[in-house]
Amino acid sequence: MLLGTYAKHSPGPWRAAVFLDGGNTLVDLAQGQWALPEAARSLSADTGVAAPATDPLFWLTPSGQELAGRVVDYAQTPAGAACRMPRGRLVIGPPLPRPGKFIAIGRNYMNHVKEGQELWAARGRKVELPTFPAAFAKFSSAMAGPEDDIIVPADTRAVDYEIELAFVIGRRAFRVSEQDALSYVAGYTICNDIGAREIQRLEMESQIGITLSKNFPSFAPTGPWIVTADAISDPQALTMELKVNGEQRQHSSTADMIFSVARIIAYWSQIGLEPGDMITTGTPAGVALARPEPENYYLQPGDLVEAEISGIGKLVNRVRAAS
Numbered sequence: 001m002l003l004g005t006y007a008k009h010s011p012g013p014w015r016a017a018v019f020l021d022g023g024n025t026l027v028d029l030a031q032g033q034w035a036l037p038e039a040a041r042s043l044s045a046d047t048g049v050a051a052p053a054t055d056p057l058f059w060l061t062p063s064g065q066e067l068a069g070r071v072v073d074y075a076q077t078p079a080g081a082a083c084r085m086p087r088g089r090l091v092i093g094p095p096l097p098r099p100g101k102f103i104a105i106g107r108n109y110m111n112h113v114k115e116g117q118e119l120w121a122a123r124g125r126k127v128e129l130p131t132f133p134a135a136f137a138k139f140s141s142a143m144a145g146p147e148d149d150i151i152v153p154a155d156t157r158a159v160d161y162e163i164e165l166a167f168v169i170g171r172r173a174f175r176v177s178e179q180d181a182l183s184y185v186a187g188y189t190i191c192n193d194i195g196a197r198e199i200q201r202l203e204m205e206s207q208i209g210i211t212l213s214k215n216f217p218s219f220a221p222t223g224p225w226i227v228t229a230d231a232i233s234d235p236q237a238l239t240m241e242l243k244v245n246g247e248q249r250q251h252s253s254t255a256d257m258i259f260s261v262a263r264i265i266a267y268w269s270q271i272g273l274e275p276g277d278m279i280t281t282g283t284p285a286g287v288a289l290a291r292p293e294p295e296n297y298y299l300q301p302g303d304l305v306e307a308e309i310s311g312i313g314k315l316v317n318r319v320r321a322a323s
Contacts, residue, residue, distance in 0.1 A: 001068060001312075003187060004225035005056055005145075014093040016056040018072050019225050024087045027058055032071035032083040040070050044288050056096055057276040060170050060186035064230060069270075094145040095189050095226040096168055100277035102138040102195060104164075105264055109256045115290040132268050133259040138193070138280070141266025143217045146223030149320045150194055152301060153216050155237035158197035159299045159319075162283035163250050163307040165235065165244040165260060166191040168226055173273040181265035184273065187226035188235060190315040191280045192242075192307045194219040196296070197289050208298045222278075232311055235261045239310040240284060246288065252284030254309075 005014035006026055017026045075083040075298045107130050108114050144150070151157050165222045170186025170265040193214065200213035232238070233255060242250040259267070264279060288297035299305065 001065070001070070001072065001228045001229065002225040002229070003056070004223065005097060006090045008090060010091040010094045011148075012093060012097070014056065014097045016059045018068055018142040020076075021263040023224065026087065027072055027075045027083050027091065028073055028084045028085065029068055032075055032080070033067060035080060035083050036070060036194040037305070038072055040074070044062055054071045058070070060096070061228070061275050062166055062171060062202065065170070065186070066196070073218070085145055092145055092147050092224065094143045094222050095224070096276065096278060097143060097145075099143070099168070099276055100274050102140060103135045103268060103277070103279045104138045105133050105135045105259070105280060105282045108133060108258050109252060109265075109284040110258055111256055112283055112287070112290075113258070113286075115285045130258060134262045135268070135279075135299070136210050136214060138220050139215045142217060142220040144218040144221040144317070146221070146271050146315050147310075148218060148221060148268055148317060148318070150192070150221060150299065150305065150317050151216070151218040152299065152319060152321050152322035153196065154322050155189055156196045156198070156216075157298065158289075158294070160195050160197050160288045160294075160308075161242060161244065161249065161299060161305055162193040162195065162251075162287055163240050163279060163309070164191045164193050164280040164283050165238060165240070165254055165261075165309055166222060166280040167235070169228070169265075169273045169277040169279075170275055171264060173185045174210045174309050175280055176266055176269045178266040181262040182235070184227070184265060184269075185235075185261070187228040188221050188232050188277070188309075190307050190311055191220060191222045191278075192305065192315060192317065193280055193283060194221070194299075197294075217279070221315060224313050227312050236280075238312070241308050242286070243306045244297075244299070249288070249297070252285035252286075254281070256284060257281060
């Protein structure tokens with residue numbers, strides 16, 4: 001299934017939906033739940049999230065996905081036709097507007113690590129290969145949807161792109177094994193991890209961490225939806241591509257990850273992961289910062305950024321200056 005959110009007007013309130021027909025048709029899940037015959041509304045498991053719910057979080061849980069499947073089946077019958085809506089002028093929101101923990105793994109593609117090593121070597125610093133999936137935090141206030149603009153903050157001239165596979169946790173995970181880790185994934189989406197490089201460099205040199213540079217409003221566009229985990233047989237076999245104004249900037253495969261999705265979950269479940277937590281998994285080579293003349297590749301107002309991952313879809317955002 002393709003889980004996401006929509007609203008009649010921007011911004012929100014966002015309502016949970018399933019996308020059909022390649023995104024041309026939507027089914028409002030809360031509305032569809034009440035349209036079901038009463039016997040079909042029952043849940044087979046207690047997820048700790050109350051139903052009925054318009055909150056996208058509920059529909060990511062095992063019970064929520066089970067119920068969503070019933071809603072979709074019903075919506076495609078003559079009796080459930082009223083549950084379907086044409087895409088029309090509806091506004092599509094972030095597939096998970098308010099993630100719980102938002103963990104962003106850094107330096108997780110071998111080809112990206114190598115280009116970073118070359119950058120730091122030019123500054124007289126040796127960077128070793130990572131030995132564990134280190135991360136920084138992104139905030140839900142940075143979230144943006146598949147129809148939102150990436151906003152370049154005032155006095156910022158080095159805004160960079162990073163295509164990333166992101167996944168969302170669907171059930172509580174605490175100290176889980178790598179072997180079982182993928183069973184805790186609700187689904188996968190695309191995140192463009194935007195960063196302000198000149199600020200990031202100062203933060204990294206302070207050896208405290210990167211926070212401001214990665215968390216301006218709109219610096220985490222995601223979407224266009226969450227593809228449920230049952231539709232992604234192997235998250236380590238996905239092709240990724242990012243284009244700016246039609247020019248390919250990044251092209252790789254999730255097979256190049258140093259730490260797999262399963263390894264990341266096993267490691268970070270030490271702190272306890274909850275339904276609705278989102279984790280991005282790092283970016284491949286090709287970022288603007290690593291190019292010989294990066295100022296010619298940083299995002300500029302008017303640019304069109306297309307981030308695509310096989311099996312998920314395409315996330316498209318326009319860039320504009322802050323007003």
